[in-house]
Amino acid sequence: MMRTMRQAILTGVLLAGTVPAAAEVRVVATTSSMAMLVREIGGSAVSITTLAPPDRDPHYLLARPSMMVALRRADLLVAVGAELEVGWLPAAIQGASNPKILVGQPGYFEGAAQIDLIETGQVADRSRGDVHPMGNPHYYMDPVRMARVGRALAARLGALDPARKDEFANRAEAFAEAVDERAVRWRQQAAGAAGVVLYHKDANYLALFLGIPVLGYIEPLPGIPPTASHLRDLVARLSGTQGVILYNGYHPSEGPAFLSRQLGWKSRQLQLEVPLEATGSTYLDHIEQWVRASTGATP
Amino acid sequence: MAERLAILDHELAAIESLLSAMPARIAEADTVAALRLDAERREMEARRGVLADERAALEKERAELAAYRTRTVTGPLQPADPQGLSPLDLGAQTGQVSSGQAFNPAISVIPDIAYYADDVDGEAFELVDGADGFGGGHEHEGPSGGHGHGTLDRGFNLREMELAFSGAVDPYFDVWATVALGPDEIEAEEVYVQTRKFVPGLQLRVGRFFSGVGHINKQHPHQWDFVDQALPYQAVFGGTLAETGVQVTWLPNVPVYTLLGVEALQGENERLSHQAGEEHPGLFEETPGPRLFTGFLKVSPDVGYAHALQGGVSFGRSRSHQELVGGIEDAAEEAVEGAAWFFGTDWVWRYDSARPLGRGDLTVQGEYVYRKKDLSPIADAPAARPSRVSTQDGLYAQVVYGIASRWTLAGRVDAIGLVNRLEVGEVASEYAASHRYSAAVAFNPTEFSRVRVQYNAGRFPREGKAVFHQVFVQFQMSLGVHGAHRF
Numbered sequence A: 001m002m003r004t005m006r007q008a009i010l011t012g013v014l015l016a017g018t019v020p021a022a023a024e025v026r027v028v029a030t031t032s033s034m035a036m037l038v039r040e041i042g043g044s045a046v047s048i049t050t051l052a053p054p055d056r057d058p059h060y061l062l063a064r065p066s067m068m069v070a071l072r073r074a075d076l077l078v079a080v081g082a083e084l085e086v087g088w089l090p091a092a093i094q095g096a097s098n099p100k101i102l103v104g105q106p107g108y109f110e111g112a113a114q115i116d117l118i119e120t121g122q123v124a125d126r127s128r129g130d131v132h133p134m135g136n137p138h139y140y141m142d143p144v145r146m147a148r149v150g151r152a153l154a155a156r157l158g159a160l161d162p163a164r165k166d167e168f169a170n171r172a173e174a175f176a177e178a179v180d181e182r183a184v185r186w187r188q189q190a191a192g193a194a195g196v197v198l199y200h201k202d203a204n205y206l207a208l209f210l211g212i213p214v215l216g217y218i219e220p221l222p223g224i225p226p227t228a229s230h231l232r233d234l235v236a237r238l239s240g241t242q243g244v245i246l247y248n249g250y251h252p253s254e255g256p257a258f259l260s261r262q263l264g265w266k267s268r269q270l271q272l273e274v275p276l277e278a279t280g281s282t283y284l285d286h287i288e289q290w291v292r293a294s295t296g297a298t299p
Numbered sequence B: 001m002a003e004r005l006a007i008l009d010h011e012l013a014a015i016e017s018l019l020s021a022m023p024a025r026i027a028e029a030d031t032v033a034a035l036r037l038d039a040e041r042r043e044m045e046a047r048r049g050v051l052a053d054e055r056a057a058l059e060k061e062r063a064e065l066a067a068y069r070t071r072t073v074t075g076p077l078q079p080a081d082p083q084g085l086s087p088l089d090l091g092a093q094t095g096q097v098s099s100g101q102a103f104n105p106a107i108s109v110i111p112d113i114a115y116y117a118d119d120v121d122g123e124a125f126e127l128v129d130g131a132d133g134f135g136g137g138h139e140h141e142g143p144s145g146g147h148g149h150g151t152l153d154r155g156f157n158l159r160e161m162e163l164a165f166s167g168a169v170d171p172y173f174d175v176w177a178t179v180a181l182g183p184d185e186i187e188a189e190e191v192y193v194q195t196r197k198f199v200p201g202l203q204l205r206v207g208r209f210f211s212g213v214g215h216i217n218k219q220h221p222h223q224w225d226f227v228d229q230a231l232p233y234q235a236v237f238g239g240t241l242a243e244t245g246v247q248v249t250w251l252p253n254v255p256v257y258t259l260l261g262v263e264a265l266q267g268e269n270e271r272l273s274h275q276a277g278e279e280h281p282g283l284f285e286e287t288p289g290p291r292l293f294t295g296f297l298k299v300s301p302d303v304g305y306a307h308a309l310q311g312g313v314s315f316g317r318s319r320s321h322q323e324l325v326g327g328i329e330d331a332a333e334e335a336v337e338g339a340a341w342f343f344g345t346d347w348v349w350r351y352d353s354a355r356p357l358g359r360g361d362l363t364v365q366g367e368y369v370y371r372k373k374d375l376s377p378i379a380d381a382p383a384a385r386p387s388r389v390s391t392q393d394g395l396y397a398q399v400v401y402g403i404a405s406r407w408t409l410a411g412r413v414d415a416i417g418l419v420n421r422l423e424v425g426e427v428a429s430e431y432a433a434s435h436r437y438s439a440a441v442a443f444n445p446t447e448f449s450r451v452r453v454q455y456n457a458g459r460f461p462r463e464g465k466a467v468f469h470q471v472f473v474q475f476q477m478s479l480g481v482h483g484a485h486r487f
Helices: A002-018 A032-045 A065-072 A089-096 A143-160 A162-190 A204-210 A228-238 A254-263 A280-294 B002-028 B031-069 B124-129 B231-237
Strands: A025-029 A046-050 A076-079 A108-110 A196-198 A214-217 A244-248 A266-270 B106-118 B155-168 B173-181 B186-195 B202-210 B242-250 B257-265 B292-300 B307-324 B335-351 B362-377 B388-404 B407-424 B427-430 B434-443 B449-459 B467-477
Touching (some): A025 A032, A032 A046, A032 A076, A032 A143, A032 A280, A065 B257, A065 B292, A065 B307, A076 A143, A143 A204, A143 A280, A162 A204, A162 A280, A196 A204, A214 A228, A228 A254, A244 A254, A254 A266, A266 A280, B002 B031, B231 B362, B231 B407, B307 B362
Parallel strands (some): A025 A046, A196 A214, A244 A266
Antiparallel strands (some): B106 B467, B155 B173, B173 B186, B202 B242, B242 B257, B257 B292, B292 B307, B307 B335, B335 B362, B388 B407, B407 B427, B407 B434, B434 B449, B449 B467
16 A cells, blocks of 8 residues: 555656646547547547548548648547558558557557457458458447447556546446447337348448348448449339438438438438547437437437 | 476466466556556467467377277277378478468559540650750750650550559568559669658658659659649659659658658759760769759648648759750760759648548649759860850649549649740840640549540640640559558
8 A cells, every 4th residue: 555655656756757747648539439439538638639520431531731740749549440541541640750659559549459340251352342351340330349449448548648547447437338228228229120221331330239130232332332223223122111221421312312212211311420529428329319210210 | 298288287377377467567567568568468368278279189189099098999990091191190290380471561553554646646745855945955955855754655555554562671661662564664663661660750761762842743653633744843853753862751740730851862863963974974974972952841731621731842952964965076065064953832722522432522733843954064175165054944733623423624734934044154045935734534433443534735836846735545543452542
């Protein structure tokens, strides 16, 4: 007991001599979902910069100079991973020349590396569209997986700021509990839902979590815009059945509207990403919105 | 077998005790040490798994042996040769534990195929190459035009196939290698080593690379927004400024993106630091490299998610440039050498609309470059000759707009020789400027493929062939690892 106290005081004195006592961990999150998690776990102990705005497709961003400025100053980079950001993040990291956040360093954190992914082991063949052979990277639509990523993130933040280790762990637990609390109700709500047609494979984790079947995709192949023949095939296959059509903010609405007219199904456009300043509860409300939409409930 | 089992038991016990002590050690350790210990813990757990597997296999074998000793029936227990092809019992595995080809670098193959036509008997590229004041114009300076970079034949061309390799050599260095395979040449476009973790903010690059001056100089042909390169580059550098040397860049830790770079380059560029000693051994003496020194600054304020703005200035000085000008019969009189320098500025503004697949995206960019060559007759010239000072400049401005999902429309205006002056001693002559206007439509089925149609109209006041028109159809593919969308 005495020893721990002495150590704590010593550390405090040493820290005070070198860096400001309440130095924030400077975190750069690639997407607003990851930023939400950092905010939820890190609280006031972290400062957050988000690289990708929520209204743009994170597959197709450009490595802008301002990203490099943020990464240059970062203590920790929190990415979605599984090659979602492969088009721009490696270039941004390379341009930032910050040794702390290189892959393999304590300052690099990829959510996908902390959990198991679905749809792994697909053939790495781009004739099948913009495939992700390492697995579907849109796990941020699964609140349970996000809670698990949150626990891993708490451990990492704790390693970077040991004085607040327990605080981070407690916040991660609180988030996981909040998820669990609503998860049961969400699953009940979704029970018996007919199914969804998605634009892209971006809500598959949510569908799996809720036990709702994914009946088809507006895209003929990942990353390829819908064609008339593909949409006709979808209509032929699904006519006479029930379901809802979900697509997100940055997807064009023509395909979903056509399918909706032909099938007489409801179609809903929702944001895939939470807003920039979202907290844990914003995220849970966001998932709730998707749950309601997937079950065909009126908004 | 019994001994091996004993060893395994011992080692497993040791690992168990180490692992049980781990949580306490991790709790006491500081940040970095804790992460290392955690990695160690995972390694130990993996090792424990391996040992346990071996132990289980040995136990099984022991049980089988025991059964064999106590068996009551005669005849073989198993087929004589269950493994198929193992004539001899070598007593142990003959395999090799190997990662095979898993250390391969990332590879991309980028074919670039073009159809080309013009209305000046296929000589439009020669006209561009020999534009007044830049190449082999009226004053016959420098190496004559001929087959420069990006020259196409009328009809179909395999312009080049780019092979790109990259990867980490070790914790300290990355290597990038881009090789262009042309119709009759193989060229190392870029082969360089770059530091991974040097001093934060500093990057050191050694090798052959595209200089960081200007905005599009560092782009490979498949990254251009048009089939051909902007005219100022063709006129001042004869294409891309690619040199062997050293580059240091510094990104200071300030809120506004500021990149400073300096380069010491060998100086092999035909138009800036040409060494004519090999062609005319009696006349010129080679200046040892590095002969070309450059510096650049890029600044980019953060203007939100929808916009990006970057401005830059570049400067370069060649301490030795050699040329043979004028008459051929008494060459020594026309041999000149001296220094050359250039200054440039580049501006880019990009707007990223949130609409799907590039619809509504807009890029506006422009660059200006000014070049001066200050050449004097070589020291042992037989008669007193005047010095030659030539001053030229060039600029381009272009707009690329996403007219629909996956479709872009681009327009460009090039002008070179707006300042176009040659002073021989006291006599100054002025030359006319050359212009080119380009329009291109590109369809990008995915981010890995592109089909582009481009039209150029050029006005190069030279030898009567003042006006030309060019048409290009280009097919560009990128096969392999996902390329980066660089600014």
